[in-house]
Amino acid sequence: MKPNILWICTDQQRFDTVASLGNPHIRTPRIDGLVASGLAFTHAYCQSPICTPSRSSFLTGMYPSTVHGCANGNDTWDDAAPLVTRLLADAGYDCGLAGKLHLAGAHGRVEPRGDDGYRVFKWSHDPRDQWPDGHAYKAWLAEKGYDLGGMRQDPASIPPDLHQTSWCATEAISFVEEERKGPWLMSVNMFDPHAPFDPPQAYADRYDPATLPGPLFRESDLENQERLSGVDFQNKGRTPEEMDAQDTQAKYYAMIELVDYNVGRMLDALEESGQKDNTLVIFMSDHGETLGDHGLMLKGCRFNEGLVRVPLIVSGAGVEVSGRRHDGLVELTDIAPTLLESAGLDIPERMQGRSLLPLFSDPANHESVPANHESVRAHRDSVRCEYYRALPPVKDGMVGSYATMYRDQRYKLCVYHGHDFGELYDLECDPEEFENLWESEPHRDVRMDLMKRSFDATALAVDYGPKQTTMF
Numbered sequence: 001m002k003p004n005i006l007w008i009c010t011d012q013q014r015f016d017t018v019a020s021l022g023n024p025h026i027r028t029p030r031i032d033g034l035v036a037s038g039l040a041f042t043h044a045y046c047q048s049p050i051c052t053p054s055r056s057s058f059l060t061g062m063y064p065s066t067v068h069g070c071a072n073g074n075d076t077w078d079d080a081a082p083l084v085t086r087l088l089a090d091a092g093y094d095c096g097l098a099g100k101l102h103l104a105g106a107h108g109r110v111e112p113r114g115d116d117g118y119r120v121f122k123w124s125h126d127p128r129d130q131w132p133d134g135h136a137y138k139a140w141l142a143e144k145g146y147d148l149g150g151m152r153q154d155p156a157s158i159p160p161d162l163h164q165t166s167w168c169a170t171e172a173i174s175f176v177e178e179e180r181k182g183p184w185l186m187s188v189n190m191f192d193p194h195a196p197f198d199p200p201q202a203y204a205d206r207y208d209p210a211t212l213p214g215p216l217f218r219e220s221d222l223e224n225q226e227r228l229s230g231v232d233f234q235n236k237g238r239t240p241e242e243m244d245a246q247d248t249q250a251k252y253y254a255m256i257e258l259v260d261y262n263v264g265r266m267l268d269a270l271e272e273s274g275q276k277d278n279t280l281v282i283f284m285s286d287h288g289e290t291l292g293d294h295g296l297m298l299k300g301c302r303f304n305e306g307l308v309r310v311p312l313i314v315s316g317a318g319v320e321v322s323g324r325r326h327d328g329l330v331e332l333t334d335i336a337p338t339l340l341e342s343a344g345l346d347i348p349e350r351m352q353g354r355s356l357l358p359l360f361s362d363p364a365n366h367e368s369v370p371a372n373h374e375s376v377r378a379h380r381d382s383v384r385c386e387y388y389r390a391l392p393p394v395k396d397g398m399v400g401s402y403a404t405m406y407r408d409q410r411y412k413l414c415v416y417h418g419h420d421f422g423e424l425y426d427l428e429c430d431p432e433e434f435e436n437l438w439e440s441e442p443h444r445d446v447r448m449d450l451m452k453r454s455f456d457a458t459a460l461a462v463d464y465g466p467k468q469t470t471m472f
Helices: 029-037 051-058 084-090 136-143 164-176 220-227 245-272 332-342 357-361 374-379 441-460
Strands: 004-010 039-045 094-099 120-123 184-189 279-285 312-316 324-331 382-388 402-408 411-416 422-426
Touching: 004 164, 004 245, 004 332, 029 245, 029 279, 029 312, 051 332, 051 382, 084 094, 084 184, 084 332, 094 164, 120 136, 136 164, 164 184, 164 245, 245 279, 279 332, 324 332, 324 374, 324 382, 332 357, 382 441, 402 441, 411 441, 422 441
Parallel strands: 004 184, 004 279, 039 324, 094 120, 094 184
Antiparallel strands: 039 312, 279 312, 382 402, 402 411, 411 422
């Protein structure tokens, strides 16, 4: 029997925001339950730190540059490769979506749809009142007698059950409970915890900023950000105090706790409808958030762990391990081939991701798989990330930067193309990325080796078109 798929993707959620995965300051009991019942990938990396290129990647199993999905604000989705939802729909899956898709620009206009495979398409890019029509969340509120524009005048006063995150879960539950004969896939793409950081007051009150640890920061970070000032980012380097970083952290955690509550609602619906055992649940995010780390807030052309490393948890149908953490490197490109293999479908040769399904039942069945375990090494020895003019230089002083990240088990290399500087971090000795070794003479050979490997990986990511069957 093909499994159902509940695919939950938050927006801009860092890897270190799950209580059971090491954060004692946040409450995520229902996501913790997924960790306890399944498999958590602790080193999952997005392929771009910006929404559209990341989503173009994990929805196709290919790199953003390969599918012409490099930038936010593009007019249309290029359809350079079919979405995994289209492939699943063609194989008999009933596919639904609630929330954002964001394969094309969506500010002030309803996002144009491509051949996405979704029968049910409840589109809501974000909770703001920017669209006169076509905004499913706004229409849902209107049916209940509420005006989104008026409610957004004071977002903190919006009742939690009327929040866009809760609406996404409500639509998912309605879809899950429909009568059908075949398997289904539901994409739940809530906007939280994306900025602006505006949780309902009832959730904000649960976090005291003074009790939170605040961001990773040293005064030397400001010097490094000044050096990178010619590289696109949504704001300039500042101290945590100048950013009110702990207050923002409290609001961010509150938004994630609301996400967690609604994850629980969806899991309860699976249980109550008798579909829990035959449903694969995936919890992830499209990219992270700097949240004050190293003097930055929001996102842009950087590759710090908080921005490019995301939660990725699988549980349910096909996941034969429980309470296990996999510390090896994985990419979000790996999601699409995993879904196809879980459904018993062939993985197209063009897909650059690698199915994670073999790791769902690895014989080394213990609580944590160390980084040197054979199953870890067999999956990936490196991950990569792209930033190719991802924030178009049409506003906010963006210049249209280009950069790439290459990370192996120990080192991370960040190259800012067109500039004479970059970043090199030894994540074994410096996991918080404070010591930039780019100009370290003892690390010169390491840097050159990583640059060669990164260049090779970039070249090999190019899609050269139809596979050749004859030689000339």
